[in-house]
Amino acid sequence: MTILENLKKVFEGKFGDVLSHNNITFFNFSRNSSETVEVKDGNKLVIDISKATEEEKKLVKNILDSRVQRENEAFLMDHSSEKTLKIKENLPIGESEELLKFYKDKLKPDMYKALEASIIIKNTFDGGGDILEMKHDVSRKYPTFGNNLCNLVTRGYFDNHFKELYQSMLEDEDFDISVYQRKVEKIVKSLPYTVFVTRFRSYDELSGEVAFKLDKLKKYGTGKLLLHGLGKENVNTTISILDEYKEDNSVNINLDINPKKTIITATLIF
Amino acid sequence: MKLSQITFSKAARDDILDLYGKSVDNEGFIVERDNPSQRVLTPNGEEIRIEEWGGVRRGSEAFIKNDTFSLIELAKKLE
Numbered sequence: 367m368t369i370l371e372n373l374k375k376v377f378e379g380k381f382g383d384v385l386s387h388n389n390i391t392f393f394n395f396s397r398n399s400s401e402t403v404e405v406k407d408g409n410k411l412v413i414d415i416s417k418a419t420e421e422e423k424k425l426v427k428n429i430l431d432s433r434v435q436r437e438n439e440a441f442l443m444d445h446s447s448e449k450t451l452k453i454k455e456n457l458p459i460g461e462s463e464e465l466l467k468f469y470k471d472k473l474k475p476d477m478y479k480a481l482e483a484s485i486i487i488k489n490t491f492d493g494g495g496d497i498l499e500m501k502h503d504v505s506r507k508y509p510t511f512g513n514n515l516c517n518l519v520t521r522g523y524f525d526n527h528f529k530e531l532y533q534s535m536l537e538d539e540d541f542d543i544s545v546y547q548r549k550v551e552k553i554v555k556s557l558p559y560t561v562f563v564t565r566f567r568s569y570d571e572l573s574g575e576v577a578f579k580l581d582k583l584k585k586y587g588t589g590k591l592l593l594h595g596l597g598k599e600n601v602n603t604t605i606s607i608l609d610e611y612k613e614d615n616s617v618n619i620n621l622d623i624n625p626k627k628t629i630i631t632a633t634l635i636f
Numbered sequence: 637m638k639l640s641q642i643t644f645s646k647a648a649r650d651d652i653l654d655l656y657g658k659s660v661d662n663e664g665f666i667v668e669r670d671n672p673s674q675r676v677l678t679p680n681g682e683e684i685r686i687e688e689w690g691g692v693r694r695g696s697e698a699f700i701k702n703d704t705f706s707l708i709e710l711a712k713k714l715e
Binding site: 389394426435439451 | 637638639640641642643644645646647648649650651652655656689690691692693694700702703704705707708710711712714
């Protein structure tokens with residue numbers, strides 16, 4: 367017997383000709399109506415459970431228990447139901463599933479969960495969907511890094527940069543996964559005051575960005591700026607940019623380079 | 637698992653809670669109506685504020701939250 371037939375039985379005499387409707391929502395009509403059952407938007411059957419009798423409520427609860435426990439259905443608020451469907455449509459598959467698999471045993475569990483959500487958010491955004499609420503959820507659950515991680519996923523840093531970082535660190539003799547985890551965490555948390563040194567941008571562009579951010583951060587900021595580069599060429603570029611500040615007494619530089627000189631993280635403190 | 641054709645609106649939230657024998661305490665958490673000092677927990681052991689409540693799924697009184705992370709776990713279980 368269908369849900370509708372069951373409910374029809376419960377609210378006998380109140381249904382009328384509504385058998386063509388298959389979406390059912392529990393609503394509260396407030397004081398605007400004395401009806402228990404209404405049809406809304408032409409195709410939605412709406413039931414005000416607050417106006418049902420105790421006997422009707424008991425029967426409705428039995429139907430819900432049967433759907434949830436025996437039929438394994440999730441009984442959700444309409445908004446949550448829509449949100450779940452949107453998430454399901456955008457779960458990582460194909461390339462994004464592979465990407466997630468790569469990080470499964472490499473990131474800390476919290477960061478991995480945020481990465482999974484961020485990939486779903488990116489997929490939703492790429493498909494033209496609204497991502498505001500989901501992004502808000504990620505930021506609220508992980509206030510220190512959620513929003514930054516979301517932005518880095520959107521900009522593709524997890525597709526290449528953090529993979530390359532892992533491969534480079536793996537070559538170090540004393541490699542330890544916790545060092546990689548700390549490095550990723552530091553970069554993600556520092557995003558608003560980080561410059562990624564990459565060969566896809568000219569020296570002048572990079573040097574200009576460092577000068578611009580330094581100026582802004584001195585005025586408003588955190589007192590530090592992070593420069594991060596991967597690969598020998600980018601390490602050399604980073605060192606050249608840092609040379610511009612070696613005579614500047616207002617800036618101290620903390621340098622972290624791996625033994626093979628393929629990973630550099632420099633912190634300018636001012 | 638699948639999503640039910642039956643849903644409830646925000647306006648009917650309290651009525652549905654009532655159907656499940658639950659109410660909301662003065663701090664906004666869902667509690668057992670007959671034992672208000674006992675807060676309802678998600679399958680992950682988290683207390684649920686009324687505005688965080690997403691619905692019910694299979695399990696012994698499995699109340700779930702409506703945030704993205706809870707719904708990702710649900711979406712992964714859907715057929």
